[in-house]
Amino acid sequence: MSVGIDDISFATSNFYLDLKSLADVQQIEADKYYLGIGQEKMGMVSLDEDVVTMAANAALPIVEKIDRQSISTVLFATETGIDQSKAAGIFVHGLLELPARCRVVELKQACYSATGALQMACALVARNPQQKVLVLASDIARYDLDSSGEATQGCGAVAMLISANPRLVEIEPESGHYTEDVMDFWRPNYRSTALVDGKYSTKIYLKALKQAWSHYHEVSGVEFDQLDYVCYHLPFSRMAEKAQLQLAKFSKSSADSAALLARIEPTLHYNRILGNSYTASMYIGLNSLLDNADQDLSGRRIGFFSYGSGCVAEFFSGRIVPGYKAHLHSEQHARMLAEREELDYNAYLRFYHATHPIDGGDHQFEPKTRGHFRLAGISQHKRIYSAR
Numbered sequence: 001m002s003v004g005i006d007d008i009s010f011a012t013s014n015f016y017l018d019l020k021s022l023a024d025v026q027q028i029e030a031d032k033y034y035l036g037i038g039q040e041k042m043g044m045v046s047l048d049e050d051v052v053t054m055a056a057n058a059a060l061p062i063v064e065k066i067d068r069q070s071i072s073t074v075l076f077a078t079e080t081g082i083d084q085s086k087a088a089g090i091f092v093h094g095l096l097e098l099p100a101r102c103r104v105v106e107l108k109q110a111c112y113s114a115t116g117a118l119q120m121a122c123a124l125v126a127r128n129p130q131q132k133v134l135v136l137a138s139d140i141a142r143y144d145l146d147s148s149g150e151a152t153q154g155c156g157a158v159a160m161l162i163s164a165n166p167r168l169v170e171i172e173p174e175s176g177h178y179t180e181d182v183m184d185f186w187r188p189n190y191r192s193t194a195l196v197d198g199k200y201s202t203k204i205y206l207k208a209l210k211q212a213w214s215h216y217h218e219v220s221g222v223e224f225d226q227l228d229y230v231c232y233h234l235p236f237s238r239m240a241e242k243a244q245l246q247l248a249k250f251s252k253s254s255a256d257s258a259a260l261l262a263r264i265e266p267t268l269h270y271n272r273i274l275g276n277s278y279t280a281s282m283y284i285g286l287n288s289l290l291d292n293a294d295q296d297l298s299g300r301r302i303g304f305f306s307y308g309s310g311c312v313a314e315f316f317s318g319r320i321v322p323g324y325k326a327h328l329h330s331e332q333h334a335r336m337l338a339e340r341e342e343l344d345y346n347a348y349l350r351f352y353h354a355t356h357p358i359d360g361g362d363h364q365f366e367p368k369t370r371g372h373f374r375l376a377g378i379s380q381h382k383r384i385y386s387a388r
């Protein structure tokens with residue numbers, strides 16, 4: 001019996017800033033962003049969008065197609081938590097009308113925790129193949145204005161159904177891990193934006209990659225050139241390109257640069273126009289590969305490098321299941337992305353500074369998002385969600 005990803009879908013906010021608008025205000029060339037970090041647009045949320053609405057919107061097309069009673073567990077990975085106590089996944093559980101006989105938990109370790117959730121889900125399903133686990137990863141990446149990280153903001157959510165004999169990706173059992181106590185990126189409870197030592201964070205990312213890969217290679221015996229594609233954690237797409245070239249050199253790959261970059265190119269399409277979506281980003285990269293690869297991926301082995309600052313990293317692999325194409329939500333993704341609205345720089349600032357009220361009063365938010373689920377208001381410190 002194999003275990004893995006039976007269905008996958010993603011969602012993002014309705015609004016974005018083109019990085020050219022940011023570059024124009026900063027009086028620098030747009031190519032610093034378009035080429036230098038490989039990003040074109042970054043998603044911005046309106047007041048009626050948050051990690052819950054994005055996650056519920058990502059999961060809706062998946063749960064609509066199955067018997068909801070079969071979902072035994074919801075694991076919600078995020079570092080943009082909305083409550084210190086209640087798991088954000090419980091709101092999603094309610095919106096999606098999932099069964100009461102279900103466990104729901106929130107997980108945190110920077111951008112890594114969705115991978116922790118995926119591995120736990122695979123273990124649960126291996127123990128009881130009748131059950132299905134819904135893994136959700138949803139985040140809003142925010143940095144200070146005029147900081148090095150500003151152009152790498154973004155947002156998005158991914159939903160994955162983990163089951164026995166999956167229709168999309170069989171997750172292989174071997175994986176390599178790496179943990180080190182470092183301060184490359186963090187967000188104390190009293191801050192809404194992350195603090196980051198940008199250049200240091202990229203060095204730690206690459207160090208963790210080599211360590212996690214070495215462990216994976218040792219336990220699996222898989223050579224780098226046996227990976228047909230690699231999905232990297234995507235803080236920005238140039239990071240994945242650097243990672244791919246460094247890992248190829250480290251593992252003495254015989255492939256040339258063009259061939260190496262071709263093995264990650266289809267994973268980057270969505271991230272380039274969403275920006276960093278922290279926990280969701282590597283899996284939105286997988287969704288990008290499945291939706292956008294020119295060739296049939298059936299039987300191909302995919303490497304995954306998941307990285308979360310602080311830091312925890314994991315390298316693992318999966319095989320694409322023949323017939324996967326019939327189960328993708330590619331058209332819906334294309335429609336959602338086409339419907340997004342561009343913000344000019346002043347509107348971006350308004351979105352950036354807009355915050356949810358904390359006075360305990362009754363507040364309703366103007367409908368802005370086109371997503372199926374929205375945050376309708378906050379009343380007496382309670383978030384109120386609604387469906388369109």
Ligand code: HMG
Nearest residue numbers: 029031032035036110111148149198199201202235308309
């Ligand atoms: P920066 O100021 O954009 O860096 O910051 P830069 O000045 O070195 O420019 C970047 C690249 O653009 C350079 O190329 C320039 O040459 C090039 P490189 O040397 O890298 O090859 N460039 C141009 N190219 C073409 N045309 C031009 C042009 N001008 C310049 N006109 C930095 C980069 C990563 C520091 C910044 O974006 C940052 O602080 N980002 C936030 C932190 C981050 O994303 N770190 C990544 C690793 S950590 C991680 O992934 C975890 C994370 O997701 C959080 C979590 O785990 O929860 C962040």
